[in-house]
Structure formats: C-alpha cells, structure tokens
Amino acid sequence: MARTARADSPAEGTRCPRPGVRHLAGCAAMVLDADGRVTQWSGGAMRLFGPPADKAMGHDICDLLLRGTRHDTVRRVLQDVTAGARWSDVLSAECADGRVHEIAFTWEPLACPGVWGAVLVTAVDTTPSQHDGADATARERLALLNVLSAHVGATLDPRQAAENFMDIAVPRFADTATLYVLEGLLRDEDRPYLAADGSARVRRLALKLGTRETDEQQWHAAFPVDEVVSYGPRHPAGRCMTTNAPVFSTATDFEIDDLDRVIGVLGEPALRYLEKSSFLTVPLAARGTVLGFIAFSRSPDRRRFDEHDQALGEDLAVRAAVSIDNARLYTRERRTAQALQDNLAPRTLTAPPGLEVAHRYLPASSMRAGGDWYDVIPLSDTRIALVIGDAMGHGAVAAGAMGQLRAAVRALADIDQPPDQVLRRLDRMAEDMDAIQCATCLYAIVDLATHTCALACAGHPPPILLRPDGGASVIDLPPGLALGLGDPTFARAFTTTEVAMPAGSTLAFYTDGLVESREQDIDRGIATLQRALASPRPTLESTCEAIITALPRQYDDVALLLTRTAY
Structure with a gap:
C-alpha cells in the first residue's frame, strides 16, 4: 500500500510563515x-x-x-x-x-x-x-x-x-x-x-x-x-x-x-x-x-x-x-554538589581501638551538600585527632571549601603538633584558598593513655563533655577567630586547652546549625543539647539520634560528632 498523504493547506510540509498581521x-x-x-x-x-x-x-x-x-x-x-x-x-x-x-x-x-x-x-x-x-x-x-x-x-x-x-x-x-x-x-x-x-x-x-x-x-x-x-x-x-x-x-x-x-x-x-x-x-x-x-x-x-x-x-x-x-x-x-560531598567528606568513620564514634550530617538544601564536615584521624595507638568545621555557604562552593580544609587538616595532623599550632597553620593555608571566605574549626587530640583531651578553637561552638557520672558541661575554650580572615593581629589567638577525659566520657562536637535556628537562640540550643546528651541511652548511636530529634527543625547544615572513650 502506497504511503501517501494529502496536503490540504498550502503551508503543509513547509516552514511556517511568519506573518506581520x-x-x-x-x-x-x-x-x-x-x-x-x-x-x-x-x-x-x-x-x-x-x-x-x-x-x-x-x-x-x-x-x-x-x-x-x-x-x-x-x-x-x-x-x-x-x-x-x-x-x-x-x-x-x-x-x-x-x-x-x-x-x-x-x-x-x-x-x-x-x-x-x-x-x-x-x-x-x-x-x-x-x-x-x-x-x-x-x-x-x-x-x-x-x-x-x-x-x-x-x-x-x-x-x-x-x-x-x-x-x-x-x-x-x-x-x-x-x-x-x-x-x-x-x-x-x-x-x-x-x-x-x-x-x-x-x-x-x-x-x-x-x-x-x-x-x-x-x-x-x-x-x-x-x-x-x-x-x-x-x-x-x-x-x-x-x-x-x-x-x-x-x-x-x-x-x-x-x-x-x-x-x-x-x-x-x-x-x-x-x-x-x-x-x-x-x-x-x-x-x-x-x-x-x-x-x-x-x-x-x-x-x-x-x-x-x-x-x-x-x-x-x-x-x-x-x-x-x-x-x-x-x-x-545538585549532582555535582553531591559528588563533591561524597568524595570530599568521609562517608564512614572508622573508630580506632578504645574509642566509639557516632555521627550525623544533615544538609540544609536538597542538594545534600554544604560546608559542614568532621573527621577522626588516628595519630598513634593511643592518640586520636578529632576535628569538626563549618565553611560558610551551601552547595558546591561550600563543599569544595570543605574538601580543601579537610585535606589540609589531615596533612597537618601527620605532623602531630598541638591543636593551636594546627589551627595557626590551617589559618594561613585558608588565606590562599579562594573558595574559603570564612570557616570555623574545632581541633582536638584525645590521649587514651593519659585520659586527657587537648583542644583549640577557631570561632566554632564549644564542645560538650559528658562525664561517666552523667554530668554534661560545656568546655570553656578561648573562642579564637574564624579561619581565612587574614588578620595577623589575631595570629596568636589560638590557644590549646587541656581537660581531663576519664574512661567512659563522651565528647560532643557539633556545628551551629544544630543548636541555632529561627525558633531558638544558640544558648538555648546548647542547653537543649546538654540535656539530650545527658539522658541515658543504651548506645552512642541512639544518643546521636535522640539529639537530632530533640533539636528543632534545621535551616542550616548540621554536623554532629560523638566520641566515647572505652571503660
């Protein structure tokens, strides 16, 4: 059967006219x-x-x-x-x-x-x-x-x-x-x-x-x-x-x-x-x-x-x-940002012997990428570095800045210097990273042999220590200045503080997105976090989940890192 068709209009089969009427x-x-x-x-x-x-x-x-x-x-x-x-x-x-x-x-x-x-x-x-x-x-x-x-x-x-x-x-x-x-x-x-x-x-x-x-x-x-x-x-x-x-x-x-x-x-x-x-x-x-x-x-x-x-x-x-x-x-x-996040941030953290770890990352945007990050870095058989940070912004740019900071911290951790020295060098490196406008960071070294923890802060919210007796307190640290601001006047503002960390103690690192929101200021948020941390839970994972549930809806990226020393 022949395949033919009738053209009833002079315009059929031709480019449409562009009338000026x-x-x-x-x-x-x-x-x-x-x-x-x-x-x-x-x-x-x-x-x-x-x-x-x-x-x-x-x-x-x-x-x-x-x-x-x-x-x-x-x-x-x-x-x-x-x-x-x-x-x-x-x-x-x-x-x-x-x-x-x-x-x-x-x-x-x-x-x-x-x-x-x-x-x-x-x-x-x-x-x-x-x-x-x-x-x-x-x-x-x-x-x-x-x-x-x-x-x-x-x-x-x-x-x-x-x-x-x-x-x-x-x-x-x-x-x-x-x-x-x-x-x-x-x-x-x-x-x-x-x-x-x-x-x-x-x-x-x-x-x-x-x-x-x-x-x-x-x-x-x-x-x-x-x-x-x-x-x-x-x-x-x-x-x-x-x-x-x-x-x-x-x-x-x-x-x-x-x-x-x-x-x-x-x-x-x-x-x-x-x-x-x-x-x-x-x-x-x-x-x-x-x-x-x-x-x-x-x-x-x-x-x-x-x-x-x-x-x-x-x-x-x-x-x-x-x-x-x-x-x-x-x-x-969104796919690019997710790829950056997946490749630059740790998907899982391996807990070294003597330390239990639980963590959560909740991005604010549907792109599932942002500037919040954390890491656990073994330094020796008994010493472990803990770090958490927050690069300004969301999406691919913030994820890229986060990746640079995480890589820099891992490189500096290999030198095994005190936390204030690590932050001081990280601050100088951040000045040369174009993607980083401003970032906060908290760096700590846990010594399982001496049951101590040395910490230094660069504009980051303070950590919370849960003692074996159930008491939860905010560790008072000199706040320091955020990374990447490039002001030499504050170059020595990073200070190492050492606190006792008895066996069975839990250390909570977090970003401001967890404790600060439209519904509450940061002080109320930290108090809520203290109460949730102090409530008895069978596992560190269940404690982590209870904390996320206890805090109000997040409008910023959220990172939470919990570590507990073995008894």
Whole structure:
C-alpha cells in the first residue's frame, strides 16, 4: 500500500510563515533578567512588538517597548517580582504595526537555579481587533499560558516538567504531544549541538495522548519514553531545530519506522487517519540554544493547526523550554554538589581501638551538600585527632571549601603538633584558598593513655563533655577567630586547652546549625543539647539520634560528632 498523504493547506510540509498581521500576534511571552534586559524572546513577541530576537536580546524592555513614566513603573515591578511577587496591569506599548497598543502584561518570577531573579512576562494585546474572533483567541491563549506557568515551573525535575507540560497541552491545544530533547542535554553537555548535516539524536522525554487508557498503553509501548532516536535534516524535527522555527507537516514527512509503529497501534486504517490529521512541530529553545522540539498532532475531527496555533505553540514552547532547562541545570548542580560531598567528606568513620564514634550530617538544601564536615584521624595507638568545621555557604562552593580544609587538616595532623599550632597553620593555608571566605574549626587530640583531651578553637561552638557520672558541661575554650580572615593581629589567638577525659566520657562536637535556628537562640540550643546528651541511652548511636530529634527543625547544615572513650 502506497504511503501517501494529502496536503490540504498550502503551508503543509513547509516552514511556517511568519506573518506581520497584528491579529495573528495578539499574545507573546518573553523572559527578562532582574535588570529588565531581554534574555528570551519568543516568535509571538516578534510578531506582536516587531523586533526579531537578535535585535531584542540583551536590550532593556523599557527602551524596546515602553516610553515616558513607564520606566519608573517597570523598575518598581521588577523589584517586587524578583522578590517573589506576581503583577499584572495594562501598559501602552509600541507594536509591530507602528502604533501604540494597550497591552495586558503579566509579570511573574522564575526562581530556579542558575536564573535567580529572572522574570517571565506574558503580553496580550487588548486593543479592539477588526478581525472576528481575534480577541477571543488572545484570551484563550493567555488562559492556557497562565495554566502552563502555574504547573510546569513547579518542579525541578526535567522529566516531571515535561510531563506537566503535556498535561496542559493535551487536550487543550492538541490531541497528542511528544516532547524530545537532544541526547547530549541529559549527558550534562553545556551546549548540545545538532550534527553538521542538521540531523539530531534526541531522547523522547514525554508522550501524552488524549485517548482511552488502553490506547495510551499501546502508544507508550510503540513509542516508549526515554527511547533515543535519530532524525534526519529533512524530517520536520530536523528542519524545526535547524531553523529554530515551527514547521507544519504531513504524514509523508515522517520516518518509515514511525509510520510502521503507528500502523502497529492503529492497524492499516492508520494511513487514512494520518492523511487527514494535522501536525505541528515547534522548537524548544532556551538561553539561545535549541534544546529539542515538541511534536503536536490533531485528529481529523478537530480544526487543523493554523497560524494562530503556530504563535501559541511557540509561546507554550518558550515556557516549557525555560522550565525544562532550569530543571536540567538544577539537577546537574545538585549532582555535582553531591559528588563533591561524597568524595570530599568521609562517608564512614572508622573508630580506632578504645574509642566509639557516632555521627550525623544533615544538609540544609536538597542538594545534600554544604560546608559542614568532621573527621577522626588516628595519630598513634593511643592518640586520636578529632576535628569538626563549618565553611560558610551551601552547595558546591561550600563543599569544595570543605574538601580543601579537610585535606589540609589531615596533612597537618601527620605532623602531630598541638591543636593551636594546627589551627595557626590551617589559618594561613585558608588565606590562599579562594573558595574559603570564612570557616570555623574545632581541633582536638584525645590521649587514651593519659585520659586527657587537648583542644583549640577557631570561632566554632564549644564542645560538650559528658562525664561517666552523667554530668554534661560545656568546655570553656578561648573562642579564637574564624579561619581565612587574614588578620595577623589575631595570629596568636589560638590557644590549646587541656581537660581531663576519664574512661567512659563522651565528647560532643557539633556545628551551629544544630543548636541555632529561627525558633531558638544558640544558648538555648546548647542547653537543649546538654540535656539530650545527658539522658541515658543504651548506645552512642541512639544518643546521636535522640539529639537530632530533640533539636528543632534545621535551616542550616548540621554536623554532629560523638566520641566515647572505652571503660
């Protein structure tokens, strides 16, 4: 059976036209930075306001569209929106036809990793139109864009963002939608590229059909999510990504393999069904890079895609692309931070003979990485170094600083000098570590033979000693100055203090995130820690867990290190 399809529209199988008629461009979307400069300019924005993307990118939105007192209004709006507010109002703006139109602007924050302070702007032309149905179409588009904005940007997982987009686009905009991203995008390539001939290797990230559940299961079996496929430069996907423009197409433009899969689901009547269906392929582009594409289709019993749908499809794709790219960047940053934390901080601590150890690390952020750290370093058969520290900040930068400090402490511990000398040298080393702005540290040497503990502090919360009789007291140490401040006046401020540590004593090291929070000050937190430490527990691990439970919810990274000498 010959595989042919009928082209009922002159635009079928060709690149979508970019009309300049105002009634085809009544709605637009764009992204601004915190200063009001354009960072993303959709096709709808070009048709509504006139300037192409290369002329709009990087320009102030006021200089581009608005005049007079609107500058002050927009500046105030940007301040509020970047702080988390949402704002809508009608402003006069210069449009593509050379006239000033009344445009309904909606401004909302895009608070995602890598784009803090970015603002998503939706614009709808409210000027009465001479074309029947144009105002209704613009209102419909605005409603769909608002629904999309509320749902797609609510996740920081690329696949979930893609699926959320599908739930909005189908069946409101199309009967089926498939979202693909360039395979290199998910391999953490900064700028995934198309092949030199325009072909693309893409991954199917989401598929949605407005059909019965049994049919959808068959479609997912034929076109599984996460499958990697290649499309040539003549395929609608290749043309769409190469030109960064929407493409209308027919069934004759598709790959034989795709047609065979459709026939496998629908049977031989699929060809007649496809001949009468309408197809629209729209590029996914964010931050000047084409990330992939979305393939939409409408069944024969629904209105075919036209130029109105082209404009809406582009604006939908702008929001989907920014959301998916934000989620991808967040995932990559989180994965990097976790890798740093896993490789730079000890996953487990080996307790030397004569010493029992329990510990906890609770990151404040979902990236599970931060600047808190601790370590146990055997110096000899009877002497063990204990250290805990807190590098300012969270995420990958703090984790990197933490890793440098931990490595430096281990190197200094090999010299086996008193704690104050270790901190003094560590302070000088921290001055040359660019990632370290400020860090606290507590270093101690436990001598199991003499039952003593020598400690020195660099701006860190004081340790707590639980004696064998059950009494818990804060060890009074000269506080010292935090590491990395680079003030030679305080170079001798580190002082070693020696305390008795009888057999069966427990020493508690912790960071300020454990004892200081919005609910209580640090003094109350330390008192709560003392009580939790002094309550009898069968094991050191259970004591560790009881302490974490007793303290209020943490808003900062938390590290806790408990050590107990054997009886």
